[in-house]
Amino acid sequence: MLTAFLTSVLAVTQVGGHRTAPSADSLLQESLSLMGGQRLADLRSVRWTGMASEELSSASEWASPPVAMYREFTELRDLAGERLRSTFTIVLPQRSDPIASVGIATPAGTPGQAAAAEASLALGPERVLLAALAEGDATIRQDTVIGGKHCRTVTFRGGRVTVYLSVESRLPVAVEVVQSFPENPTLGMWGDIHTVTLFQAWALTPQGIRLPLQLTTFRNGRPFRRVVIRKLELGAPAPSDSFPVDSGRVAAARARAMATPWTGKDLQEMAEGVVFVPGPFNMMLVGSSRGVLVIGAPYSEAYSRGALAEAERRFPGVPITGVVLPSGTWPHIGGVREFIARGIPVYAAGGTADVVAAVAVAPHTIAPDSLARVRTPVILHRVDTAITLGAGPNRVRLLPNRGPGAAHESQLVVYLPGHRFVFAGDLYLPQRFEPNLWRQSLDELRTLLGGAGITPERVAAMHFAPTPWAAVRATLETGEGARP
Numbered sequence: 037m038l039t040a041f042l043t044s045v046l047a048v049t050q051v052g053g054h055r056t057a058p059s060a061d062s063l064l065q066e067s068l069s070l071m072g073g074q075r076l077a078d079l080r081s082v083r084w085t086g087m088a089s090e091e092l093s094s095a096s097e098w099a100s101p102p103v104a105m106y107r108e109f110t111e112l113r114d115l116a117g118e119r120l121r122s123t124f125t126i127v128l129p130q131r132s133d134p135i136a137s138v139g140i141a142t143p144a145g146t147p148g149q150a151a152a153a154e155a156s157l158a159l160g161p162e163r164v165l166l167a168a169l170a171e172g173d174a175t176i177r178q179d180t181v182i183g184g185k186h187c188r189t190v191t192f193r194g195g196r197v198t199v200y201l202s203v204e205s206r207l208p209v210a211v212e213v214v215q216s217f218p219e220n221p222t223l224g225m226w227g228d229i230h231t232v233t234l235f236q237a238w239a240l241t242p243q244g245i246r247l248p249l250q251l252t253t254f255r256n257g258r259p260f261r262r263v264v265i266r267k268l269e270l271g272a273p274a275p276s277d278s279f280p281v282d283s284g285r286v287a288a289a290r291a292r293a294m295a296t297p298w299t300g301k302d303l304q305e306m307a308e309g310v311v312f313v314p315g316p317f318n319m320m321l322v323g324s325s326r327g328v329l330v331i332g333a334p335y336s337e338a339y340s341r342g343a344l345a346e347a348e349r350r351f352p353g354v355p356i357t358g359v360v361l362p363s364g365t366w367p368h369i370g371g372v373r374e375f376i377a378r379g380i381p382v383y384a385a386g387g388t389a390d391v392v393a394a395v396a397v398a399p400h401t402i403a404p405d406s407l408a409r410v411r412t413p414v415i416l417h418r419v420d421t422a423i424t425l426g427a428g429p430n431r432v433r434l435l436p437n438r439g440p441g442a443a444h445e446s447q448l449v450v451y452l453p454g455h456r457f458v459f460a461g462d463l464y465l466p467q468r469f470e471p472n473l474w475r476q477s478l479d480e481l482r483t484l485l486g487g488a489g490i491t492p493e494r495v496a497a498m499h500f501a502p503t504p505w506a507a508v509r510a511t512l513e514t515g516e517g518a519r520p
Contacts, residue, residue, distance in 0.1 A: 059176070060168075060174035060175055060176045060190045060192075061169060061174055063176070063188055063190055063201055063206075064165050064168050064169050064174060064190060064199070064201075065169070066206050067165055067201050067206050067207060067208060068165040068166065068169070070205075070206050070207060070246060071165065071207065071245065071246045071247070072243070072244055072245035072246060075243060075244055075245055076162065076166075076245050077166060079115060079162060079245065079270060079271065080114075080115055080116045080271060080274070081112070081113060081114050081115055081116065081271060081272050081273070081274040082113045082115065082162060082268060082269065082270050082271070082272060083110065083111065083112050083113070083267075083268070083269040083272035084109075084110070084111040084113065084263075084265050084267070084268060085109070085110045085111075085265070085266060085267040085269075086108075086109065086249075086263060086264050086265040086266045086267070087106070087107065087108055087109070087263075087264050087266070088106070088107045088109060088261060088262065088263045088264070089104055089105070089106050089107075089261070089262050090104070090105045090106075090107065090260065090261045090262075091103075091104060091105075091258070091259055091260055091261070092104070092105055092222075103128070103129060103130075104129075105126055105127070105128055106126070106127040106128075107124045107125065107126050107127075108124060108125045109122050109123065109124035109125075110122070110123045110124070111123075112272060112274055112278055113156075113157060113160070113162070114157075114274040114278075114279065115157060115162055115163060116274075117142075117274070117279070118142070118143050118153050118154070118157050118158060119140070119141070119142045119143075119153065119157075119274075119278075119279045120139075120140070120141040120142075120153055120156055120157055121138070121139070121140050121278050121279055122138065122139040122140075123137075123138050124136075124137060124138075124139070125137075129472060129473070130469070130470035130471070130472055130473050131470065131471055131472060132471055132472055140279055141153040141156065142279055151215055151217060155213055155215065155231065159197060159211055159213055161208070161235055161247055161248050161251070162247065164197075164199060164208065164211050165199070165208065167192075167197075168190060168192045168197070168199055171192045171193055173192050173193070173194065174190050174191070174192045175190065175191050175192070175195075176188065176189065176190055177189040177190070177191055177198070179203070180200060182200055182209055182210055182234075183209070183234070185202050185203075185204070185209050186202070186203040186204065187200040187201055187202055187203060187209050187210075188200070188201045188202075188203060189201075196213065196214045196215075197211065197212070197213050197214075198211070198212040199211055200212075207235070207238060207246065208235055209234065209235060210232055210233060210234045210235065211232070211233050211235075212230060212231070212232045213230075213231045213232075213233075214228055214229070214230055214231075214402070215228075215229050215231065215402070216228055216229065216400070216402035216403040217229065218337075218403040218405070219336070221334075221335045221336065221366070221367035221370045222366045222367055222370070223255075224336060224337075224370055225366070225369070225370050225371075225372065225373055225395050225398065226256065226395065226398045227398045227399050227400035227401070227402070227403070227405075227408070228398075228399045228400065228401055228402050229255055229256060230255070230256055230257070231253060231254070231255050231260070232253065232254045232255075233251050233252070233253045233254075234251065234252040234253075235248035235250075235251060236248055236249075236250040236251070236252065237249040237250040237264075239268070241268060241270060243270050245270065247268060249264065249265040249266075249268070250262070250263065250264050250265070251263040251265075302314050303346075304501075304502070306455065306457065306502065307429070307430075307454075307455050308430075309322065309323040309324055309351075309430050310322055310323075310430060310452065310455060310457070311323075311346075311350065312496060312501070312502060313343070313346070314501060315334075315339075316334070316335060317332065317334035317335060317367065317368055317498045317499075318332070318496060318497065318498050318499065318500070318501070319331055319332035319334065319343060320332065320450070320459055320496075321343070321346065321347050321350065321351075322426075322430050322432055322452065323347065323350065323351040323354060323430065324354075324426060324427075324428060324430045325354065326354075326357070326426065326427070327354060327355050327356065327357030327358075327426070328347045328351050328354055328355070328356050328357060329356075329357060329358050329359070329360060329425060329426070329432055330343050330344070330347060330356060330358070330359045330360070330375070330380075331359075331360045331362065331450055331459055332359075332360070332361070332362060332368070332498065333359050333361060333368075333369055333370075333371045333372040333374075333375055334367060334368045334369065334370055334371060334498070335367055335368075335370045335371055336370050336371050337371055337373060337374045337405050337406060338371075339370075339371045340371030340372070340374035340375060341374055343371075344356065344374070344375075344378070356375075356378070356380050357380075357381070357425075357426075358380060358381045358382070358383055358417075358425065359372070359375040359380055359381070359382055359383070360383045360384075360425075360432070360434065360448065360450060361382065361383065361384040361385075361388050361392070361448065362447060362448050362449065362450060362459060362460070362461025362462070362498070363388070363446070363447055363448075363461040363462040363498060364384070364385070364387055364388030364391055364446035364447070365462060366391075368461075368462065368498060369384075369388065369391070369392065369395070372392055372395060373395060373396070373405055373406065373407040374405075374406055374407070376396050376407050376412060376414045376415075377405070377406035377407035377409075377410050377412050378406075378412070379412050379415065380415070381415040381416075381417060382414060382415065382416050382417065383417045383419055383425070383434060383448070384416070384417075384418065384419065384448065385418070385419050385420070385436040385437070385438075385445070385446055385447065385448040386418070386420065386436065386438075386445055386446055387445065387446040388446040388448070389416055389417075389418040389419075392414065392416055393414065393416060396413075396414035396416070419434050419436050419448055420436060420438075421436065422434060422435050422436070422488065428454070429454035429455070430452065430454060430455075431452070431453065431454060432450055432451070432452060433450070433451040433452070433453060434448055434449075434450060434451075435448070435449040435450075435451060435484055435485075435488055436448055436449075437449060437463065437480055437481075437484050439483075439484075439487070441479070441480065441483060442480050442483075442484070443476060443477075443480070444462070444463060444476075444477055444480055447461050447462060447463050447480075448461060449461060449463065449481065449484060449485070451485075451488075451490055451492070455493075456491075456492045456493040456494070457492060457493065457494050457495070457496075457502070458481075458485065458490070458492040458494070458495040458496070458505070459495075459496050459497065460481050460495050460496070460497040460500075461497060461498055462477065462497065462498050462499075463477045463478065463480055463481040463484075463497065464477070464478055464481060464495060464496075464497035464499075464500050464508060465477055465478070465497070465499060466499055466500070467511075469499065475512060478508070478511065478512055479512060481495075482509065482512065491505070492505045493505060495508050
């Protein structure tokens with residue numbers, strides 16, 4: 037049965053009344069026969085060559101319009117070994133030059149790699165019908181109309197996977213998969229992700245196999261990816277050295293290090309009760325006898341638990357009075373649900389607050405986290421004008437980045453007047469990160485501080501350690517971005 041988000045985005049309607057229908061397996065067998073039958077089942081590998089566009093943030097309707105990424109790729113799909121190797125060139129608006137890269141997904145890699153390999157290969161167009169037949173629990177659901185096509189609906193894997201088969205052509209129109217990516221810094225906080233892929237532009241190959249040459253994917257009803265295949269090579273060689281085992285181990289080690297980065301080392305006490313916390317995404321702790329503010333909730337639930345444990349160690353018996361989210365980029369707030377679960381108030385600007393409200397109610401039935409287990413409502417403070425939290429030398433001033441020229445309106449700059457120190461979130465970027473955009477964000481920071489009459493001594497950011505403000509300003513005047 038289609039979810040509400042799919043109904044709204046794909047214009048899906050229900051068709052009343054079932055006619056006498058064949059079994060689910062017979063529907064799947066008929067569709068498989070049209071796609072090539074045994075020839076398709078015997079296919080061991082295929083190489084795709086084509087183009088793809090992808091939205092970098094697209095699992096929620098509350099997000100601002102996402103930034104697009106374009107790829108030209110060659111993808112070796114080892115169907116027998118459930119391994120995938122992509123060689124691609126990425127084009128982004130942040131960078132003037134394309135980025136060449138190689139990606140490998142195998143069942144032996146990280147949980148994210150395994151999920152990617154399964155979704156793309158075991159549930160891709162070449163294998164999804166075979167997977168449905170092999171499971172043994174295929175069930176017919178109510179007929180549906182998708183994009184004007186009357187479809188039969190077949191679910192399997194306990195309803196987690198759904199195949200929509202055209203009544204007219206008998207070919208699969210779409211596949212819906214419900215998955216969770218708890219270790220993913222972008223998708224983990226969204227919990228159960230409904231991924232729907234439409235199969236379009238069908239082609240009959242010389243080998244007598246029918247495959248789609250366009251795949252359009254939605255996540256939670258939002259556009260995610262469109263793939264256009266210009267060349268198919270069936271039975272392409274898939275040597276083992278194309279999928280090095282070490283790549284999975286390296287990726288797994290990196291994922292573990294990022295998911296639990298808290299070592300307690302290299303913390304910088306800038307003043308009494310003010311701690312700068314370096315990491316994949318820098319954070320801060322600001323404490324007094326009245327309470328502790330945590331600046332940042334990046335990446336993961338485990339990351340947030342590390343921050344909270346450190347705060348409790350340094351400020352024993354002092355309550356955590358809030359978590360401040362300087363940036364709304366999804367990896368920068370990936371750990372916010374751990375704070376919500378503990379009843380800690382969240383402070384966020386504009387669009388970031390909207391995303392947090394949605395994240396707080398996102399279902400996590402597949403991989404329940406702390407918030408899913410306690411179901412605590414979010415205490416969310418939307419910061420649309422400057423406010424001050426706390427008192428004394430460690431009081432904190434929150435400045436939303438708004439006004440003429442402010443393209444990064446979801447940013448919240450943190451200022452400690454007692455120490456003339458600014459935490460700039462993601463408004464101070466390394467030039468190598470975004471060579472086309474770093475001047476824009478840094479100019480917004482200069483404008484915001486100038487408008488508030490603030491001349492700090494030092495500034496830090498999610499990707500920068502504390503730096504003299506004079507040196508930060510000089511990067512704009514000299515035209516050379518600073519190094520992290």
